[in-house]
Amino acid sequence: MNDSEKENIEEVVNPWLLTTYYKRLFPTHVYCKWLAYGEPTNSQLFSNREFSFTRGNDIYCRHLSFTNHLEFEKELLRPPIASKIDIGAVFTIKVPSNQYQPTERELVFDIDLTDYDDVRFCCVLGSNSIQDNLLGFSEADICKKCWSLAKVAIKIIDKALQDDFGFEQRLWIYSGRRGVHCWVCDPQARELQPSGRSAIVEYLTLVTGGENTSKRVSFSQPLHSSIQRAKQFIQEMFIRYACVDQAFLDLLLKFDTSPQRWAAFNRYVENETKNTKSRYPSKYLSSIIDEIQFEYCYPRLDVNVTKGINHLLKSPFSIHPKTGRVCVPIDVTKIDSFDPFTVPELRTLCQQVDALGVTHQSTGIAQQDGKHRSKDYNQTSLKPYVELFSKFVQKTQMNNLEETLAKSDLKAMITGDI
Amino acid sequence: MKHTYCQNDEERRWFLTNEIELFRYRFNLMTKTEQLSYLKNSPNIKQFYDVVNDEQKQELKQELINSSSSFHYTHIQQTFDEVTYFRVRFQHVPDLVRLRRCYLRAGYAYISEHDIISFVLQQYRTSLSYQMTCASKKFHLMKKLDTRIASVLKVLGMKRTVGVTTTNFNENEQTETITYDMLDTLAKKSYPLCMRHLHEQMTKQHHLKHLGRLQYRLFLKGIGLSLDECLKFFRNEFVSNGSMNPTQFEREHVYNIRHAYGQEGKHTSYTPYSCVKIIQDPPPGVNEYHGCPYRHWDPNTLKQRLSTNYGIHDEQVLNEIVDRSQNHHYQIACQIYFEYQHNVKNHGIGINHPNQYFNESRKILTGGATASTKPTES
Numbered sequence: 001m002n003d004s005e006k007e008n009i010e011e012v013v014n015p016w017l018l019t020t021y022y023k024r025l026f027p028t029h030v031y032c033k034w035l036a037y038g039e040p041t042n043s044q045l046f047s048n049r050e051f052s053f054t055r056g057n058d059i060y061c062r063h064l065s066f067t068n069h070l071e072f073e074k075e076l077l078r079p080p081i082a083s084k085i086d087i088g089a090v091f092t093i094k095v096p097s098n099q100y101q102p103t104e105r106e107l108v109f110d111i112d113l114t115d116y117d118d119v120r121f122c123c124v125l126g127s128n129s130i131q132d133n134l135l136g137f138s139e140a141d142i143c144k145k146c147w148s149l150a151k152v153a154i155k156i157i158d159k160a161l162q163d164d165f166g167f168e169q170r171l172w173i174y175s176g177r178r179g180v181h182c183w184v185c186d187p188q189a190r191e192l193q194p195s196g197r198s199a200i201v202e203y204l205t206l207v208t209g210g211e212n213t214s215k216r217v218s219f220s221q222p223l224h225s226s227i228q229r230a231k232q233f234i235q236e237m238f239i240r241y242a243c244v245d246q247a248f249l250d251l252l253l254k255f256d257t258s259p260q261r262w263a264a265f266n267r268y269v270e271n272e273t274k275n276t277k278s279r280y281p282s283k284y285l286s287s288i289i290d291e292i293q294f295e296y297c298y299p300r301l302d303v304n305v306t307k308g309i310n311h312l313l314k315s316p317f318s319i320h321p322k323t324g325r326v327c328v329p330i331d332v333t334k335i336d337s338f339d340p341f342t343v344p345e346l347r348t349l350c351q352q353v354d355a356l357g358v359t360h361q362s363t364g365i366a367q368q369d370g371k372h373r374s375k376d377y378n379q380t381s382l383k384p385y386v387e388l389f390s391k392f393v394q395k396t397q398m399n400n401l402e403e404t405l406a407k408s409d410l411k412a413m414i415t416g417d418i
Numbered sequence: 419m420k421h422t423y424c425q426n427d428e429e430r431r432w433f434l435t436n437e438i439e440l441f442r443y444r445f446n447l448m449t450k451t452e453q454l455s456y457l458k459n460s461p462n463i464k465q466f467y468d469v470v471n472d473e474q475k476q477e478l479k480q481e482l483i484n485s486s487s488s489f490h491y492t493h494i495q496q497t498f499d500e501v502t503y504f505r506v507r508f509q510h511v512p513d514l515v516r517l518r519r520c521y522l523r524a525g526y527a528y529i530s531e532h533d534i535i536s537f538v539l540q541q542y543r544t545s546l547s548y549q550m551t552c553a554s555k556k557f558h559l560m561k562k563l564d565t566r567i568a569s570v571l572k573v574l575g576m577k578r579t580v581g582v583t584t585t586n587f588n589e590n591e592q593t594e595t596i597t598y599d600m601l602d603t604l605a606k607k608s609y610p611l612c613m614r615h616l617h618e619q620m621t622k623q624h625h626l627k628h629l630g631r632l633q634y635r636l637f638l639k640g641i642g643l644s645l646d647e648c649l650k651f652f653r654n655e656f657v658s659n660g661s662m663n664p665t666q667f668e669r670e671h672v673y674n675i676r677h678a679y680g681q682e683g684k685h686t687s688y689t690p691y692s693c694v695k696i697i698q699d700p701p702p703g704v705n706e707y708h709g710c711p712y713r714h715w716d717p718n719t720l721k722q723r724l725s726t727n728y729g730i731h732d733e734q735v736l737n738e739i740v741d742r743s744q745n746h747h748y749q750i751a752c753q754i755y756f757e758y759q760h761n762v763k764n765h766g767i768g769i770n771h772p773n774q775y776f777n778e779s780r781k782i783l784t785g786g787a788t789a790s791t792k793p794t795e796s
Binding site: 220 | 481483700719
């Protein structure tokens with residue numbers, strides 16, 4: 001073994017590991033079924049879908065499309081092997097071609113914790129990258145403290161998508177490093193025009209403005225019902241997160257603790273509100289507490305990802321090129337127990353597979369057998385995530401089936417067949 | 419009419435905006451009963467909405483009141499029982515959803531009679547816009563069949579251009595050769611505030627976020643900085659002075675810069691952003707510095723920066739700039755800044771484009787002051 005090979009083996013991601021992962025672990029079939037909303041073969045939804053692969057470090061291959069899952073897998077493995085998979089929109093005709101228009105696309109959201117850098121102090125001040133952060137391109141990572149921000153963001157956005165917009169098929173994905181994505185797959189969401197998409201994302205955006213604005217959240221009383229609801233989620237975590245974990249007021253003055261300071265501030269505002277001669281206008285006092293809490297904790301969405309119908313987004317089950325973690329689905333019902341640091345890593349998974357390989361060979365099961373593959377992830381730590389994903393895909397297919405049936409019923413009724 | 423203005427995007431948008439304004443005016447003139455009967459009898463609309471019945475209305479009372487816009491809030495609170503509520507798909511009222519001015523539940527927006535106009539307008543816009551697209555397809559066919567129609571439409575089209583022509587900058591105006599080491603001086607002398615701010619942040623932080631890069635890069639191209647010089651400038655800031663590693667720069671930024679200059683991808687040479695675009699685009703977020711200072715900065719920040727960083731000590735000028743910005747006359751504010759900076763009065767040229775600002779400034783400073791003496795043609 002020469003030096004360069006040794007070096008490659010030290011890396012979290014390398015072509016050999018990826019080959020094993022795509023061949024034996026990547027849930028190709030159910031994945032393609034998801035995007036086809038049915039069987040991938042003969043599905044225009046699948047064959048007209050744009051994929052984009054990043055090969056090696058910096059070869060971007062856009063406008064790829066496949067007619068079935070086998071073709072997809074073959075292209076994944078073609079060297080230089082795809083290190084990152086992105087999904088684009090469904091187009092009018094199979095890409096690439098000269099004249100095509102995006103026709104539909106899941107409604108997607110992207111939350112990245114780097115967007116919170118001005119209000120999270122744990123990973124920014126603790127590391128050596130203060131300067132980087134001031135420069136606006138922090139390489140700071142995340143920790144359990146700031147993961148709370150992602151949690152509350154998921155809770156708030158998920159609830160709003162369900163209650164306000166009536167979307168039922170929401171797939172949350174951990175992006176492998178510092179963020180989460182949401183894929184809304186209801187047919188109505190997929191058909192949304194850019195105007196509808198931007199309306200939704202702006203409805204969900206409350207923190208606006210950069211350094212040149214003194215106030216980033218502005219409320220008028222009474223609060224809109226969606227803000228009321230978000231407020232409950234934020235209040236649940238604010239003291240614990242901002243005061244205790246982040247100690248956000250400790251930065252200002254070192255004596256006594258953040259929770260005490262925050263409580264004192266609350267009392268002050270309350271007294272001022274009662275005081276009829278207060279030097280602050282009542283309009284200002286009534287919202288100030290909420291505004292501060294929201295500035296620190298309310299979800300910050302990457303607006304452009306949601307707005308563009310053909311914006312690329314990293315695919316579920318892609319590998320994060322820096323951390324080697326798999327982009328796995330998150331069970332929203334168990335969001336509080338989801339821990340990004342226990343998400344399976346490429347290297348660990350491959351070791352688990354390697355251990356299997358020996359036992360299988362001894363029992364004589366053919367490696368090339370298609371059924372064999374479905375067993376492989378079942379025996380690794382990827383299993384629960386694939387199961388979660390399969391359940392989700394099944395749900396989308398059921399609804400899709402119902403819809404097709406309803407449509408054909410309608411057609412039959414119109415033509416008078418019933 | 420539709421056929422006249424369907425030929426390019428800009429004209430189409432202009433026509434749509436004006437038609438919609440007219441429609442809004444006419445709809446607002448109607449009484450409530452007339453509006454209701456319009457809703458009930460328009461074949462394109464009635465299938466898309468429901469009237470919320472009283473029982474449900476009372477049930478949702480608190481939410482409906484809390485979620486109404488602040489203009490109508492007090493009014494609705496007092497007259498809630500008389501107000502009619504409608505239920506429509508949220509896609510049909512994107513403007514209300516965007517501003518959180520309606521109650522949303524399970525994909526439906528609940529809107530009061532005060533806001534129903536949004537829904538009607540949206541329907542009207544959709545149908546008109548669809549008709550325009552059809553018209554533009556038909557237009558080419560028509561032109562071939564009968565040349566007379568085309569000439570009639572051409573005359574009609576000219577009517578519109580009176581009064582709304584935008585003086586864009588002329589790309590061939592630059593006479594100087596600009597290299598990247600001149601940018602610092604130029605920024606102080608001839609940049610509009612938006613670009614000056616971007617330049618300063620760039621040299622201070624040695625980095626700019628995506629939208630800032632886009633805005634600044636195209637401006638640089640517009641002032642005549644060659645591709646090579648532009649690459650040098652960015653490389654110098656990001657890599658030599660900043661902390662980006664050279665391979666990352668080569669990988670992520672060189673392509674984009676070449677792309678902006680029309681050397682990659684579609685090979686379109688992109689035009690620099692106009693004021694209107696900069697003002698309307700998404701406002702700058704955390705660590706972002708793009709946008710129009712008069713539009714996106716707080717009045718206080720603006721005032722403070724102008725006096726401490728940009729050397730405007732004349733209180734009257736300062737107040738005038740801030741006033742104009744607060745009244746949404748951003749471009750006029752920019753013009754006042756221009757006049758102050760160049761010590762000219764009533765320069766007479768509206769600022770419509772950062773590059774136009776730059777060119778005008780160069781003209782004055784390099785002596786070719788023809789524009790300032792000659793009255794503008796309009």
